[in-house]
Amino acid sequence: MANYSKQREAILHELQNRCDHPTAAQVYEGVRRVIPNISLGTVYRNLAALVESGEILSVAVGDGKEHFDGDKSFHLHLHCKCCGAIIDSRVNDEKIKGIAEFDGFTPENSVCVVYGLCKNCNKQ
Amino acid sequence: MANYSKQREAILHELQNRCDHPTAAQVYEGVRRVIPNISLGTVYRNLAALVESGEILSVAVGDGKEHFDGDKSFHLHLHCKCCGAIIDSRVNDEKIKGIAEFDGFTPENSVCVVYGLCKNCNKQ
DNA sequence: GTAAAAAGTAGTAACGATTACTACTTTTGA
DNA sequence: TCAAAAGTAGTAATCGTTACTACTTTTTAC
Numbered sequence: 001m002a003n004y005s006k007q008r009e010a011i012l013h014e015l016q017n018r019c020d021h022p023t024a025a026q027v028y029e030g031v032r033r034v035i036p037n038i039s040l041g042t043v044y045r046n047l048a049a050l051v052e053s054g055e056i057l058s059v060a061v062g063d064g065k066e067h068f069d070g071d072k073s074f075h076l077h078l079h080c081k082c083c084g085a086i087i088d089s090r091v092n093d094e095k096i097k098g099i100a101e102f103d104g105f106t107p108e109n110s111v112c113v114v115y116g117l118c119k120n121c122n123k124q
Numbered sequence: 125m126a127n128y129s130k131q132r133e134a135i136l137h138e139l140q141n142r143c144d145h146p147t148a149a150q151v152y153e154g155v156r157r158v159i160p161n162i163s164l165g166t167v168y169r170n171l172a173a174l175v176e177s178g179e180i181l182s183v184a185v186g187d188g189k190e191h192f193d194g195d196k197s198f199h200l201h202l203h204c205k206c207c208g209a210i211i212d213s214r215v216n217d218e219k220i221k222g223i224a225e226f227d228g229f230t231p232e233n234s235v236c237v238v239y240g241l242c243k244n245c246n247k248q
Numbered sequence: 249g250t251a252a253a254a255a256g257t258a259g260t261a262a263c264g265a266t267t268a269c270t271a272c273t274t275t276t277g278a
Numbered sequence: 279t280c281a282a283a284a285g286t287a288g289t290a291a292t293c294g295t296t297a298c299t300a301c302t303t304t305t306t307a308c
Contacts, residue, residue, distance in 0.1 A: 117204055
């Protein structure tokens with residue numbers, strides 16, 4: 001049922017086989033090496049479906065593009081405002097503010113977003 | 125120097141006087157009540173300048189729009205995937221995963237982004 | 249004070265990431 | 279096995295954001 005199409009499987013595979021946080025366009029470029037005539041619209045549609053089904057994560061860093069992460073384990077994302085790099089940091093057990101100290105990264109600000117359902121929407 | 129123009133002051137004032145997380149368009153609507161012929165481009169330009177100078181925060185929740193926050197104190201943002209609400213949660217001293225429990229909110233996923241400079245960019 | 253330079257603005261055009269749409273193909277299930 | 283359902287390629291349209299142009303306000307130097 002889910003992931004039956006070879007396009008969706010190739011997209012999921014592409015995401016799980018790379019350790020960065022590609023945009024839809026970057027996923028498109030990667031998958032094109034396997035399915036040369038895949039459509040960009042197909043990539044967008046399947047990425048949205050995979051996020052919806054919880055198989056991948058969407059990461060918003062405020063650069064105007066949506067990034068995707070095949071690694072669903074909980075971790076922080078350190079975003080360099082200079083080069084735009086998105087660096088994984090996995091130190092669950094520390095407090096948020098201290099957590100950003102990671103491999104020479106200098107934290108300036110942080111915006112943490114937790115996705116879920118608010119009280120009102122839970123009632124429905 | 126900074127904030128000398130009445131437009132920029134009105135934009136900052138608008139943001140600090142509301143407790144939600146408006147988009148540029150919503151800030152524009154609000155400021156138009158004070159400066160009716162203000163340009164949307166002016167709102168965008170000044171919001172970017174205020175983020176750059178650290179007077180306000182930019183919050184990306186992955187809905188395709190940039191949201192702004194006049195409250196710079198560290199806090200989590202709980203984003204309802206149903207109604208799109210962005211709810212403040214200020215419980216610095218707990219661990220991230222537990223933090224999302226807040227007033228009936230059911231957390232499903234979280235993406236925390238820390239802004240700063242990575243090791244390479246620090247050297248420059 | 250005043251005039252030139254610098255910075256900001258209104259209004260509009262352009263851009264680019266994303267979404268919608270259409271005709272076609274593949275899969276599913278009775 | 280064939281009709282209904284779901285998915286796809288390719289393209290057009292949408293919409294948040296940015297760039298550009300002519301104009302206004304502020305600053306600075308004399």
